[in-house]
Amino acid sequence: MIDSIHTWVQTHRTEIIESVRRLVAINTENHAPYGNEQSGQMAVAGMLNVLGCEVDTYAIGSVPGLLEHPYYWAMRPGLDRDGHARHNVMGIRRGTGGGKSLMFSSHMDTMPVGPDAWSKDPFGSDSTEERLWGVGSYDMKAGLAASIMAVKALNDLGIELKGDVMVESVIDEEYGGCNGTLAARLKYNADLAIVPEPTNLIVCPAHHGGLMLRVTFFGKPGWGFSPDKPVDPVNALGRFIVVLNEWAAQRNATVPVPALYANNHSLPVLVNQVKAGEVNLPIFAARVPSNAWLTAWIETYPGEGPDAIIADLMAYYQQAQSRDAVLARFEPEYKPLRFLNGSGIDPQHAGVQTVANAVLQVRGSAVVQGAPFACDGHIFNLYSTTPMVLCGPIGGGPHAPDEYIDLDPFLDLVETFIRTAVAWCG
Numbered sequence: 001m002i003d004s005i006h007t008w009v010q011t012h013r014t015e016i017i018e019s020v021r022r023l024v025a026i027n028t029e030n031h032a033p034y035g036n037e038q039s040g041q042m043a044v045a046g047m048l049n050v051l052g053c054e055v056d057t058y059a060i061g062s063v064p065g066l067l068e069h070p071y072y073w074a075m076r077p078g079l080d081r082d083g084h085a086r087h088n089v090m091g092i093r094r095g096t097g098g099g100k101s102l103m104f105s106s107h108m109d110t111m112p113v114g115p116d117a118w119s120k121d122p123f124g125s126d127s128t129e130e131r132l133w134g135v136g137s138y139d140m141k142a143g144l145a146a147s148i149m150a151v152k153a154l155n156d157l158g159i160e161l162k163g164d165v166m167v168e169s170v171i172d173e174e175y176g177g178c179n180g181t182l183a184a185r186l187k188y189n190a191d192l193a194i195v196p197e198p199t200n201l202i203v204c205p206a207h208h209g210g211l212m213l214r215v216t217f218f219g220k221p222g223w224g225f226s227p228d229k230p231v232d233p234v235n236a237l238g239r240f241i242v243v244l245n246e247w248a249a250q251r252n253a254t255v256p257v258p259a260l261y262a263n264n265h266s267l268p269v270l271v272n273q274v275k276a277g278e279v280n281l282p283i284f285a286a287r288v289p290s291n292a293w294l295t296a297w298i299e300t301y302p303g304e305g306p307d308a309i310i311a312d313l314m315a316y317y318q319q320a321q322s323r324d325a326v327l328a329r330f331e332p333e334y335k336p337l338r339f340l341n342g343s344g345i346d347p348q349h350a351g352v353q354t355v356a357n358a359v360l361q362v363r364g365s366a367v368v369q370g371a372p373f374a375c376d377g378h379i380f381n382l383y384s385t386t387p388m389v390l391c392g393p394i395g396g397g398p399h400a401p402d403e404y405i406d407l408d409p410f411l412d413l414v415e416t417f418i419r420t421a422v423a424w425c426g
Contacts, residue, residue: 090168196392258302314334
């Protein structure tokens with residue numbers, strides 16, 4: 001059986017790559033207010049139907065208990081998350097009974113292409129023998145395609161499993177959404193889930209969390225010659241960015257490192273938005289703005305909470321005020337916009353070991369460590385009965401121009417998924 005699985009993957013290389021190409025070619029950028037996943041979800045439903053799966057395509061807002069769930073994100077500025085015209089897809093390949101179930105869970109939405117230039121067509125699935133480019137290829141349409149092709153391999157090889165194999169595609173994961181994943185866990189669960197986020201074929205029983213924090217400095221608008229001198233918040237914000245970077249360095253040096261992160265201990269703090277000045281004024285309007293703000297993404301280890309992080313940053317800022325006369329005049333507002341929990345399961349969990357053994361068999365070695373990014377995995381571990389492990393393709397450029405996957409290792413991922421299904425489901 002093992003030889004036949006490897007042979008199937010190698011002889012179906014073109015078909016496997018075409019499955020990724022088909023999904024990447026569909027524009028599923030996550031745009032406000034209702035996303036853009038529908039065409040991609042219908043394509044996935046069609047692919048699963050052809051494979052003989054039981055297919056359920058459902059609006060997330062129709063799931064009982066979703067809107068009342070304490071973790072449901074009812075509103076985010078500029079993004080309506082009421083489930084309107086946004087559907088999850090679940091396909092189930094039924095087992096013969098008596099085995100454990102395995103779920104592959106991917107998100108269909110991608111980050112927008114953005115204003116920065118691509119050297120490749122973001123929806124063209126341009127490829128060479130070694131690489132395929134496209135928005136969402138790495139994060140995470142290749143992982144979704146791999147799970148679909150694993151089901152096709154089981155069918156083609158006539159492998160009957162005792163447990164069910166489930167393939168789902170959820171909506172609205174980017175921007176820290178997670179309502180699609182939450183709805184899915186209220187409706188479907190399994191004995192183990194594999195989330196094929198881009199881990200570079202590293203098996204990850206844990207993942208980071210993250211805090212999106214807005215920090216606002218309030219000044220006094222006006223012009224320099226006025227008897228009432230303006231108070232410039234922009235200068236203070238610029239100095240605060242220096243303080244934020246210093247605090248991030250201290251945080252990385254002092255926060256206890258969990259064992260799963262011993263070899264990749266890093267907690268990025270990224271400034272992703274900066275705003276000052278009234279956009280409706282002429283560009284040459286000589287006026288100090290009334291406020292200036294930034295948003296920062298602060299990554300966390302499992303177990304960290306937002307309140308302690310904000311308190312630590314505030315204390316560090318107060319120290320900076322004592323040595324900076326400009327900052328001493330400002331008490332900024334700290335507003336958390338979104339917090340995603342980090343989470344994890346025991347690396348000795350049978351599911352983790354099963355996935356790691358499959359990678360070992362395919363590639364000759366396997367690495368088990370924490371994933372250095374936040375994702376929707378905490379929905380599984382904290383709000384459902386389904387334990388979750390991350391394992392996904394090798395590539396680069398997530399959320400950036402010229403995103404890509406490497407193709408030979410992608411075949412290894414498909415083979416890993418097939419072997420895992422056989423070993424786990426029985």
